[in-house]
Amino acid sequence: xxSVTQMEGPVTxxxxxxxxxxxxxxxxxxxxxxxxxxxxxxxxxxLLKATKADDKGxxxxxxxTYRKETTSFHLEKGSVxxxxxxxxxxxxxxxGAGSYQLTFGKGTKLSVIP
Amino acid sequence: GAGVxxxxxxxxxxxxxxxxxxxxxxxxxxxxxxxxxSLGQGLEFLIYFQGNSAPDKSGLPSDRFSAExxxxxxxxxxxxxTQQEDSAVYLCASSLAAxxxxxxxxxxxxxxxxx
Numbered sequence: 001x002x003s004v005t006q007m008e009g010p011v012t013x014x015x016x017x018x019x020x021x022x023x024x025x026x027x028x029x030x031x032x033x034x035x036x037x038x039x040x041x042x043x044x045x046x047l048l049k050a051t052k053a054d055d056k057g058x059x060x061x062x063x064x065t066y067r068k069e070t071t072s073f074h075l076e077k078g079s080v081x082x083x084x085x086x087x088x089x090x091x092x093x094x095x096g097a098g099s100y101q102l103t104f105g106k107g108t109k110l111s112v113i114p
Numbered sequence: 115g116a117g118v119x120x121x122x123x124x125x126x127x128x129x130x131x132x133x134x135x136x137x138x139x140x141x142x143x144x145x146x147x148x149x150x151x152s153l154g155q156g157l158e159f160l161i162y163f164q165g166n167s168a169p170d171k172s173g174l175p176s177d178r179f180s181a182e183x184x185x186x187x188x189x190x191x192x193x194x195x196t197q198q199e200d201s202a203v204y205l206c207a208s209s210l211a212a213x214x215x216x217x218x219x220x221x222x223x224x225x226x227x228x229x
Contacts (some may be wrong), residue, residue: 014131042222044220045220093215093218095214102157102207104156
């Protein structure tokens with residue numbers, strides 16, 4: 001079946017540091033890939049997505065590139081802020097699974113300190 | 115409405131009681147999903163609807179769990195004879211259609227505590 005593996009953290013960074021959260025996947029079909037973010041006390045929000053190989057999703061300074069050859073979708077940000085403190089979830093949607101629902105990684109908690 | 119709306123936001127119930135959780139998806143969204151988020155298990159898929167039918171119920175953990183959707187809109191997740199291990203946040207989500215690549219929008223969840 002489909003699965004998503006991401007570094008579990010927690011990750012603690014100083015403000016303005018570079019962020020990478022690794023995400024790899026296995027899928028039976030040709031998936032679309034997503035990063036969702038959950039800020040403290042809030043619901044899940046889509047951060048960015050990519051629907052085909054070599055696509056780059058970007059939003060709020062975050063980027064991730066769909067790498068089919070390495071089955072990866074790593075999240076990066078060049079300079080994190082305290083307001084980026086949240087839990088980040090990598091996910092995929094795959095027609096090969098037959099249902100189009102999202103399969104999530106376990107989440108990575110990021111804490112950014114001033 | 116503007117987003118996916120869920121109620122109640124918090125529910126405390128006694129073990130053995132039944133609970134109903136409601137979801138109102140974004141207007142015009144034909145696909146609706148239920149997930150469960152708990153500390154030990156992360157985000158688990160429960161069931162999804164396309165219109166009023168549920169093509170995939172594979173994630174429902176036991177026959178105590180059921181869900182229905184009426185009018186292609188509101189959905190109710192029912193848990194019968196609740197157990198302590200049912201304590202979790204139950205998330206509802208919707209998308210325009212069940213297609214790979216469509217953005218799935220989440221509600222803020224219903225936090226269920228079984229005591």
